[in-house]
Amino acid sequence: MKKHFSLFLAIVLFYSCVKDKPNSAINTQVQLSGSKKVYVVNEGNFMAGNSTISLYDPGSGQVIEKYYQGQNNSAALGDVAQSLIFYNSGFYLVVNNSAKIVVCDEQMKYKATVTGFTSPRYILPVSNSKAYVSDLYANKLFVVNLNSNSITTSIPCPGWTEKMVLSYNKVFVTNIKRNYVYVINPANDIKTDSINVGPAAGDIVVDKNDKVWVLSAGNNTAAIVPSLNKIDPLTNQVESTLNFALTDTPGSLCLNKTKDTLYFLNGGIFRMPISASSLPATPLIQKGNRTYYGLGINRNDYTIYASDALDYIQRSNVYIFDASGNEKTFFKAGINANSFYFE
Amino acid sequence: MLHSFIAIGQDTIALKEVDVTARRLDLSAIGKKTQAIDSTTKQQFVYNSVGDILNLNTPIFIKNYGPGSLSTSSFRGGNASQTAILWNGFNIQSGMLGQIDLALLPSVLFDKITVEYGGSSSVWGSGAVGGSIHLDNTPRFNRGFTTIANLSAGSFGLFNASTNIEYSDKKFISSTKAYLQNSVNDFRYRDTADPERPAKIQRHATYTFKGLMQEFRYMINNKQIISANIWYNRGARQIPVYNIYNLSRAEQTDANLKSSINWNYTTSGFKSIVRTAFFNDQLNYTDSVFSIDSKSRLQTIIAENENNFKWKEKNELNVGVNFTSYTGRVDNYEGTKTMSKAALFLGNKFSFYKDKLISYVSVRGEYFSTGKMPLTGNVSLEYKLTKNLTSKLNGAKVFRQPTLNELYWRPGGNPNLLPEEGFTYEGDLAFQKTYGKFSVFISGSAYMRTINNWILWVPGPNATTPVNIQQVFSRGTETSSRIGWQKNKLKISMSVISGYVLSTVQSSRQENGNTEARQLIYTPRYTVNGNLSLSYNHATLIYYHQYIGYRFTTSDNLQWLPPYHYSSLRFNYKTSLQTTNMILFVACNNMLNTNYEVIAAHYMPLRNFEIGITLSTNKPNKPKETGKTPE
Numbered sequence: 001m002k003k004h005f006s007l008f009l010a011i012v013l014f015y016s017c018v019k020d021k022p023n024s025a026i027n028t029q030v031q032l033s034g035s036k037k038v039y040v041v042n043e044g045n046f047m048a049g050n051s052t053i054s055l056y057d058p059g060s061g062q063v064i065e066k067y068y069q070g071q072n073n074s075a076a077l078g079d080v081a082q083s084l085i086f087y088n089s090g091f092y093l094v095v096n097n098s099a100k101i102v103v104c105d106e107q108m109k110y111k112a113t114v115t116g117f118t119s120p121r122y123i124l125p126v127s128n129s130k131a132y133v134s135d136l137y138a139n140k141l142f143v144v145n146l147n148s149n150s151i152t153t154s155i156p157c158p159g160w161t162e163k164m165v166l167s168y169n170k171v172f173v174t175n176i177k178r179n180y181v182y183v184i185n186p187a188n189d190i191k192t193d194s195i196n197v198g199p200a201a202g203d204i205v206v207d208k209n210d211k212v213w214v215l216s217a218g219n220n221t222a223a224i225v226p227s228l229n230k231i232d233p234l235t236n237q238v239e240s241t242l243n244f245a246l247t248d249t250p251g252s253l254c255l256n257k258t259k260d261t262l263y264f265l266n267g268g269i270f271r272m273p274i275s276a277s278s279l280p281a282t283p284l285i286q287k288g289n290r291t292y293y294g295l296g297i298n299r300n301d302y303t304i305y306a307s308d309a310l311d312y313i314q315r316s317n318v319y320i321f322d323a324s325g326n327e328k329t330f331f332k333a334g335i336n337a338n339s340f341y342f343e
Numbered sequence: 344m345l346h347s348f349i350a351i352g353q354d355t356i357a358l359k360e361v362d363v364t365a366r367r368l369d370l371s372a373i374g375k376k377t378q379a380i381d382s383t384t385k386q387q388f389v390y391n392s393v394g395d396i397l398n399l400n401t402p403i404f405i406k407n408y409g410p411g412s413l414s415t416s417s418f419r420g421g422n423a424s425q426t427a428i429l430w431n432g433f434n435i436q437s438g439m440l441g442q443i444d445l446a447l448l449p450s451v452l453f454d455k456i457t458v459e460y461g462g463s464s465s466v467w468g469s470g471a472v473g474g475s476i477h478l479d480n481t482p483r484f485n486r487g488f489t490t491i492a493n494l495s496a497g498s499f500g501l502f503n504a505s506t507n508i509e510y511s512d513k514k515f516i517s518s519t520k521a522y523l524q525n526s527v528n529d530f531r532y533r534d535t536a537d538p539e540r541p542a543k544i545q546r547h548a549t550y551t552f553k554g555l556m557q558e559f560r561y562m563i564n565n566k567q568i569i570s571a572n573i574w575y576n577r578g579a580r581q582i583p584v585y586n587i588y589n590l591s592r593a594e595q596t597d598a599n600l601k602s603s604i605n606w607n608y609t610t611s612g613f614k615s616i617v618r619t620a621f622f623n624d625q626l627n628y629t630d631s632v633f634s635i636d637s638k639s640r641l642q643t644i645i646a647e648n649e650n651n652f653k654w655k656e657k658n659e660l661n662v663g664v665n666f667t668s669y670t671g672r673v674d675n676y677e678g679t680k681t682m683s684k685a686a687l688f689l690g691n692k693f694s695f696y697k698d699k700l701i702s703y704v705s706v707r708g709e710y711f712s713t714g715k716m717p718l719t720g721n722v723s724l725e726y727k728l729t730k731n732l733t734s735k736l737n738g739a740k741v742f743r744q745p746t747l748n749e750l751y752w753r754p755g756g757n758p759n760l761l762p763e764e765g766f767t768y769e770g771d772l773a774f775q776k777t778y779g780k781f782s783v784f785i786s787g788s789a790y791m792r793t794i795n796n797w798i799l800w801v802p803g804p805n806a807t808t809p810v811n812i813q814q815v816f817s818r819g820t821e822t823s824s825r826i827g828w829q830k831n832k833l834k835i836s837m838s839v840i841s842g843y844v845l846s847t848v849q850s851s852r853q854e855n856g857n858t859e860a861r862q863l864i865y866t867p868r869y870t871v872n873g874n875l876s877l878s879y880n881h882a883t884l885i886y887y888h889q890y891i892g893y894r895f896t897t898s899d900n901l902q903w904l905p906p907y908h909y910s911s912l913r914f915n916y917k918t919s920l921q922t923t924n925m926i927l928f929v930a931c932n933n934m935l936n937t938n939y940e941v942i943a944a945h946y947m948p949l950r951n952f953e954i955g956i957t958l959s960t961n962k963p964n965k966p967k968e969t970g971k972t973p974e
Contacts, residue, residue: 020868020892020893020906021893022895022900022903045896048943049536049943049944050896050902075539076537118632137632137634221677288854289853290854291801291802293802308855309802310801310853310856310857310858311799311801311802311812311853311898312800312801312802312807313864313896314856314857314858314897314899315857315897315901317854330855335897
């Protein structure tokens with residue numbers, strides 16, 4: 001009896017004594033160089049409250065993970081950080097599912113929170129004191145006072161409003177759920193026009209000639225091909241449309257520093273001068289085994305940054321390529337790195 | 344069918360009585376660890392779900408999103424779709440999702456809950472990888488007229504009522520069960536992710552589950568029994584708010600109809616079952632804020648024949664066929680998608696030295712309309728080393744077929760997915776002995792399993808897409824120990840069930856990934872469940888204690904949820920009022936007032952209470968027939 005009882009006790013004790021506590025591998029001692037920094041927006045996971053910002057230092061190759069948390073006594077950022085801008089010497093962090101915009105100073109120290117959104121996506125300042133905020137579910141565009149950090153009014157805009165640009169003092173707003181780009185007059189917040197660009201348009205940029213480029217993802221089921229549209233902001237007319245193949249999945253449209261070359265993802269990474277009359281047939285950078293998720297072009301040195309989110313539930317890889325498309329290095333950013341801000 | 348108190352210490356079962364249950368579970372259990380939830384435990388959890396009962400009484404980790412919310416199993420380091428859940432032998436895991444919500448299964452519906460550890464795909468087919476959970480209805484003939492009513496109430500507006508009205512004579516049984524569970528579910532918790540405003544109350548979390556189960560059995564003659572079951576379940580749930588600023592409007596409605604007809608033929612050396620089942624599952628998810636209105640419909644048809652031949656006394660041959668068809672419809676399929684499978688299974692029990700050494704060898708060939716044919720097999724051995732010591736060994740090939748969602752969900756579904764498949768090996772040693780007033784039961788198990796083509800949803804060209812991307816190696820140990828002491832009317836027992844599992848990614852095809860040798864997410868390495876039971880005469884007091892270790896929330900194991908201790912004190916008092924038997928129940932859950940999350944951002948209630956009463960009456964058919972011991 002005693003023998004069995006001690007065996008029993010031994011089993012119980014064995015299970016209570018082995019150390020289970022995991023180790024955090026995050027490097028907290030980082031020596032930064034003087035080079036201009038790269039901020040990586042890491043979405044984190046839906047409802048997990050684990051959005052982060054990574055600070056990458058191209059000079060030393062070092063990364064500060066959870067930069068926002070580090071600057072703000074470990075305060076959580078919320079979840080699904082969608083986008084980040086730097087404006088009026090401060091950062092604006094749009095946190096989608098937490099339905100807020102966090103306002104920070106240039107050190108990314110917390111200043112204020114703008115609330116009242118449903119599911120905010122992007123912010124576009126239209127004057128020193130006013131910005132527009134797009135929203136996934138609100139069916140409107142919010143107007144935010146940048147002095148009081150509060151919503152002042154909204155502009156009815158049914159559907160999923162996404163990225164926005166300003167050209168010739170007009171705001172161009174993409175809408176994923178509609179086939180149109182909407183034109184808004186920022187002086188009186190009135191919608192003035194709509195431009196048909198095809199379904200699921202989310203990416204929009206303005207080139208050096210102030211032309212507006214819109215990438216429509218198409219609709220595979222309805223056999224509508226993705227397309228790249230160039231809009232003349234003076235006439236609100238589509239000047240040219242370049243069609244992709246039905247199986248293509250273009251996204252993450254961006255520009256280089258001189259705003260004369262477009263970059264986008266379509267499996268691999270593609271490059272195209274704004275003067276081109278057709279889409280590039282082959283990628284600048286092959287896809288390989290990777291699934292590129294976010295893309296950015298460093299405005300300081302023309303290097304190309306592309307993230308691979310792997311399985312969505314681990315730290316992303318951010319690959320850096322030189323201007324010719326040769327891979328230079330990669331670093332680990334946070335979970336679901338989706339975009340970059342280059343200082 | 345009276346709930347009565349039987350001595351603790353019988354956790355492996357032996358089905359001696361002739362009933363309509365297939366022989367396959369008994370055969371599959373050879374050389375394998377099995378655990379039947381005893382009737383004392385069942386009575387303690389009569390107001391709770393199958394998920395709750397498994398959570399505190401087995402090493403299975405229950406991934407619980409909160410009271411009334413989704414509950415799924417992680418069995419021996421596998422995921423929810425790698426557990427087979429069988430109702431009277433029919434697999435009820437959804438063909439669309441690959442899993443069933445254990446919160447929707449009230450434990451009161453099932454007369455017998457049995458946990459079969461380890462892989463048994465060659466017996467139960469796709470999904471029986473980490474283990475299988477068997478939920479069986481076993482009403483008996485000639486018990487007379489029995490009525491049982493269970494009523495309970497608890498914190499946060501919890502109300503629970505269920506009844507069982509059963510009539511049985513020598514040839515006919517009718518069993519009617521009905522249940523209703525309702526809760527406002529507005530508990531307080533501390534939100535550790537929001538240090539500025541940690542005190543929160545869960546909002547928009549009301550749930551109502553109700554249903555009806557009817558079973559008829561008719562004995563045509565002494566060889567043939569025909570039975571029919573029908574079970575309708577309806578669950579309506581509000582999905583709680585998980586962010587600070589939004590008001591959730593999300594709601595989920597489940598409506599499940601399950602029905603089956605069985606024909607049983609039994610002679611002394613031969614048993615045959617022909618049976619068919621039809622399930623109709625609906626799941627509606629709406630969210631007015633996010634403009635989501637998703638409706639999914641799934642129809643499942645199963646037809647099965649199983650034959651069992653006894654030869655040379657204790658040897659048995661089991662052979663059968665199974666046909667299963669799933670027809671699913673949801674907006675994201677852009678139409679209706681179907682999947683059919685036909686299986687042939689064959690097994691034989693070999694008996695040596697008068698059952699001192701037994702072995703079961705089985706194979707199963709399966710043909711899927713959607714993919715290649717996996718051939719699975721199992722070899723197991725069970726040897727009684729001494730009168731009190733039994734050893735078990737088994738090895739099996741296991742698999743899981745991709746679900747309709749994994750194949751056809753648009754965007755992202757991957758029609759080229761291969762089944763997850765691999766091998767599992769296990770050894771067990773169990774010792775059981777009674778020394779006068781003491782009884783001791785100790786069992787230890789060690790297992791290992793390698794699964795190839797493990798399916799993971801990863802970013803794809805259009806959307807998240809499932810791919811056969813990694814190999815997962817799971818290995819672990821389990822112990823189950825119980826000591827009991829009994830003197831006259833006083834019984835004391837203590838039991839500890841522990842699980843240790845390493846379930847790690849062996850190789851992944853992702854470039855520069857960081858998951859190799861890392862533990863799978865939401866797979867605690869350590870789980871310990873213990874209970875201390877004191878019983879005097881008609882009163883039973885049981886203290887449950889649970890420890891759940893670290894759960895990683897990211898696949899690179901850099902984020903995790905802290906371990907927690909959970910405890911529950913449950914008290915039953917049995918008395919009678921004339922012809923009515925009465926069981927009074929009081930429970931204090933989460934006694935230590937632990938603030939914890941099982942799943943990130945889904946908090947669980949702090950200390951809470953439940954009270955309940957079970958009333959039962961039995962009017963036997965003839966005085967002569969009442970001598971049998973009720974189960």
